[in-house]
Amino acid sequence: xxxxxxxxxxxxxxxxxxxxxxxxxxxxxxxxxxxxxxxxxxxxxxxxxxxxxxxxxxxxxxxxxxxxxxxxxxxxxxxxxxxxxxxxxxxxxxxxxxxxxxxxxxxxxxxxxxxxxxxxxxxxxxxxxxxxxxxxxxxxxxxxxxxxxxxxxxxxxxxxxxxxxxxxxxxxxxxxxxxxxxxxxxxxxxxxxxxxxxxxxxxxxxxxxxxxxxxxxxxxxxxxxxxxxxxxxxxxxxxxxxxxxxxxxxxxxxxxxxxxxxxxxxxxxxxxxxxxxxxxxxxxxxxxxxxxxxxxxxxxxxxxxxxxxxxxxxxxxxxxxxxxxxxxxxxxxxxxxxxxxxxxxxxxxxxxxxxxxxxxxxxxxxxxxxxxxxxxxxxxxxxxxxxxxxxxxxxxxxxxxxxxxxxxxxxxxxxxxxxxxxxxxxxxxxxxxxxxxxxxxxxxxxxxxxxxxxxxxxxxxxxxxxxxxxxxxxxxxxxxxxxxxxxxxxxxxxxxxxxxx
Numbered sequence: 001x002x003x004x005x006x007x008x009x010x011x012x013x014x015x016x017x018x019x020x021x022x023x024x025x026x027x028x029x030x031x032x033x034x035x036x037x038x039x040x041x042x043x044x045x046x047x048x049x050x051x052x053x054x055x056x057x058x059x060x061x062x063x064x065x066x067x068x069x070x071x072x073x074x075x076x077x078x079x080x081x082x083x084x085x086x087x088x089x090x091x092x093x094x095x096x097x098x099x100x101x102x103x104x105x106x107x108x109x110x111x112x113x114x115x116x117x118x119x120x121x122x123x124x125x126x127x128x129x130x131x132x133x134x135x136x137x138x139x140x141x142x143x144x145x146x147x148x149x150x151x152x153x154x155x156x157x158x159x160x161x162x163x164x165x166x167x168x169x170x171x172x173x174x175x176x177x178x179x180x181x182x183x184x185x186x187x188x189x190x191x192x193x194x195x196x197x198x199x200x201x202x203x204x205x206x207x208x209x210x211x212x213x214x215x216x217x218x219x220x221x222x223x224x225x226x227x228x229x230x231x232x233x234x235x236x237x238x239x240x241x242x243x244x245x246x247x248x249x250x251x252x253x254x255x256x257x258x259x260x261x262x263x264x265x266x267x268x269x270x271x272x273x274x275x276x277x278x279x280x281x282x283x284x285x286x287x288x289x290x291x292x293x294x295x296x297x298x299x300x301x302x303x304x305x306x307x308x309x310x311x312x313x314x315x316x317x318x319x320x321x322x323x324x325x326x327x328x329x330x331x332x333x334x335x336x337x338x339x340x341x342x343x344x345x346x347x348x349x350x351x352x353x354x355x356x357x358x359x360x361x362x363x364x365x366x367x368x369x370x371x372x373x374x375x376x377x378x379x380x381x382x383x384x385x386x387x388x389x390x391x392x393x394x395x396x397x398x399x400x401x402x403x404x405x406x407x408x409x410x411x412x413x414x415x416x417x418x419x420x421x422x423x424x425x426x427x428x429x430x431x432x433x434x435x436x437x438x439x440x441x442x443x444x445x446x447x448x449x450x451x452x453x454x455x456x457x458x459x460x461x462x463x464x465x466x467x468x469x470x471x472x473x474x475x476x477x478x479x480x481x482x483x484x485x486x487x488x489x490x491x492x493x494x495x496x497x498x499x500x501x
Contacts, residue, residue, distance in 0.1 A: 001057060004170040006050065006177075012188040017212045018044045020364065021204055023193050024219035025051030027169070027353035028342045030176040032217050034100070035361045037185045044213075045177075045185070046206060048192035048220075052173040054481070055221050058318040059349055060241060060266055060278050061169035062254045063097060065090035066115040066142070066161040067348045069127055069258060071134035073326055080137055082374060086327070087138035089371040093355040094165065097172070106175030109168040109269050114253040116145065119157040124258040131258075132159050152251035152265065153306040166254055166266055169350065194485045196225060200338045215338035217360055222321055222470055222483045223341045225333070230483075231451065233329070234321045234344045236470030239283035240295040240460075241316050243276050244309035250275045251307075263302060279303045286319065287456045287467030295460065317461060319470060319481060320347040329377035330356040332363050340364070341377055413441065413493070421457030421464065421475065426494050430454055432464050433493070434475040444477040444488040455488070464488060 020036055022029045025047030037043045045051070065087055074083040101110050119125040135142045145151070145158040181187060188206075195205040196216060204211045223230050239262075246267065255265040264280035279302055282295035289295075296315050303309060323329060323344035330352070333339045340363065342356035355371070362369040373379075413433055416422050421434030423446050430446035432455055444464070446454050453468035463480055464473040472481035477488035 006174055009187040009189040012191040012206045012209050015210050018042050020215045021211055021213035022217045026054055026056030028356045029219035030173050031354055031357035032360055034176050034180040037183045043185050045187045046191045046193055047189050050189055052170050055318055057170050058316050059169050061167050061350055063350045064115040064164035069131045071138045072130040075134045083138040085374045087140050089355050090351045093351040096354050104179040108172035113166045115161045115164040116158050116253050116255045117258050118151055118155045119258045125157045127258050128157050128159050217340045220482050223343050224482050231469055234323050236286045236321050237283050238286050238317055238319050241280040242299040243278045243314040245312050246275045246277050247308045247310050277307050286470040287465035322346045328352050330359045330375035331372055331377055333377055442475045443491050445491050449486040450484040
């Protein structure tokens with residue numbers, strides 16, 4: 001974010017007609033918009049905040065077909081042919097990114113890198129053996145790593161997929177945006193869509209203005225439409241990243257562990273020929289982090305133990321959606337109409353987001369796509385994900401019950417220190433109360449505006465997070481992350497509760 005400033009775009013202020021409306025200014029939205037405009041469509045991108053400032057702007061941007069232990073899992077759940085199609089489609093997405101960079105002369109630190117999966121104990125080694133075989137059957141060319149000096153932290157085994165890539169995600173996506181607008185495409189920032197009506201043509205409500213389109217692509221990471229019943233089929237997780245300049249001993253490649261606790265490592269170029277090391281991990285369900293965990297501190301300890309790092313530290317977090325059957329949902333919703341969606345990337349958004357754009361653009365142009373059926377959002381392959389489906393949805397039930405005590409509850413506002421937040425229960429109602437560094441209190445409704453779950457306080461990021469479907473809100477209630485479309489409403493504590501201050 002600090003190394004790639006972006007131009008500002010105006011908000012939608014007047015009623016507008018367009019061929020295709022793309023909702024969301026991340027990798028899916030911008031790739032789709034550019035490809036469609038290049039085919040002659042009149043396209044507009046609507047972004048609720050700033051483009052490339054959401055999940056796509058905070059990814060570590062590993063561009064690879066090697067998605068952890070994906071192929072052994074896919075083969076087990078869906079069969080060898082599904083795993084083969086998955087591998088084939090991911091490689092096509094990688095090639096598409098390189099081609100877009102070449103065609104539009106996008107400078108984004110795109111560089112080749114091998115992708116490593118690393119085992120730290122015998123249980124993880126056994127998983128690697130299965131993944132090596134499954135990925136090979138899927139048509140990839142993984143290799144067992146003989147010289148473990150290639151791995152920059154302790155390991156007993158590793159497999160590698162060569163000829164993969166990494167890049168600066170924000171520079172890449174801002175390059176797509178520049179190419180799109182240069183071709184006549186329109187981008188509207190700070191234009192949050194709060195309602196989509198119709199079935200082609202569609203009307204998209206943005207404040208007092210409306211945008212009318214023949215087709216709509218919902219590229220909001222977590223879909224803001226419920227036609228696909230995504231609340232039961234995807235589950236959001238947050239993960240954390242720390243980064244620092246390296247003094248020496250730059251590791252070559254991209255690395256991820258074969259099991260938890262996950263450690264994801266890559267480097268990126270800095271000015272002056274130096275490199276930045278990025279270490280990710282410590283993932284958890286949104287709104288359900290162990291109160292005793294210290295994700296940033298834990299990752300920094302790992303980074304300092306294994307790498308020679310300099311001053312100048314960065315910290316950030318991001319959010320990923322996981323499908324219950326291990327495959328993203330990409331394409332048209334329903335058998336008729338022109339409403340499209342992309343979600344459930346499982347932490348691998350650079351290739352899957354690009355693939356989503358390829359599939360959606362083919363569908364809008366009436367072209368056959370070899371992978372569309374595999375990723376069909378309307379598939380009903382819940383048998384393969386039945387156990388996870390039940391587990392995930394049982395886990396969120398308590399948060400949907402009235403009066404449920406949740407992590408972060410407090411007896412009174414006296415218990416809330418500066419920089420903290422808690423749920424206050426008074427007269428049968430829940431209040432989300434936070435205290436700023438200067439001591440001022442913010443009080444908003446504790447009920448997520450998406451489906452009414454009770455939010456929890458995220459101390460690492462000073463936000464209210466929904467443990468059911470991943471919506472996030474600022475202390476004053478503003479929407480930070482969907483699927484919620486509306487802010488938490490300002491509220492007032494009852495006099496009796498407020499008097500405890």
